[in-house]
Amino acid sequence: AYCIVKSCKNNSRNNEELKFYTLPKNSLKAKEWIEAADNSMVNMEKPKSHRICAIHFEPKYFVRHPHEVLYGLPPPKTYRGLTENAVPTLHLPERSETLEMVVDLPNEATCAKSTKSTSSCSINNAKVDFRYYF
Structure with missing residues (x-):
């Protein structure tokens, strides 16, 4: 066992x-x-x-x-x-508060994690926000 x-x-x-x-x-x-x-x-x-x-x-x-x-x-x-x-x-084990996300973004995309529960990406100067809820 x-x-x-x-x-x-x-x-x-x-x-x-x-x-x-x-x-x-x-x-x-x-x-x-x-x-x-x-x-x-x-x-x-x-x-x-x-x-x-x-x-x-x-x-x-x-x-x-x-x-x-x-x-x-x-x-x-x-x-x-x-x-x-x-x-x-x-x-x-320590509980992970990270949500793994796979997103296809064009080469022009830039992403930054701003807080523990949000991230944002800019694609051709258009902002996209991701929020995680636990």
């Missing part, structure tokens, strides 16, 4: 003790996990094949199995160990 978080290099081969969690069955929650992972290569059609490692979850999202608490025994292999509202929030 390997972690789908874009900047994470963890996998079960290089860290056998690290737990990896499959995406939630709830499609809205799964989408939330994928957005947090910021990985455009994730295939929503195969959610069971994708995993996120434990380092991306806050301690408040972990639940210990009664076998661990009462008897010091390991939990069953099928035990998930996360709360239903768990969302990856730690050690995530």
Whole structure:
């Protein structure tokens, strides 16, 4: 198994003790996990094949199995160990606020980015503005 978080290099081969969690069955929650992972290569059609490692979850999202608490025994292999509202929030890639736009412009075009959310181009002295909304 390997972690789908874009900047994470963890996998079960290089860290056998690290737990990896499959995406939630709830499609809205799964989408939330994928957005947090910021990985455009994730295939929503195969959610069971994708995993996120434990380092991306806050301690408040972990639940210990009664076998661990009462008897010091390991939990069953099928035990998930996360709360239903768990969302990856730690050690995530920085969210890009840049929108990539491909526009064919004539050679006479000049463009400048004026602010975080706007850009403008001049084509033959006619001004064209681009605005990005997030």
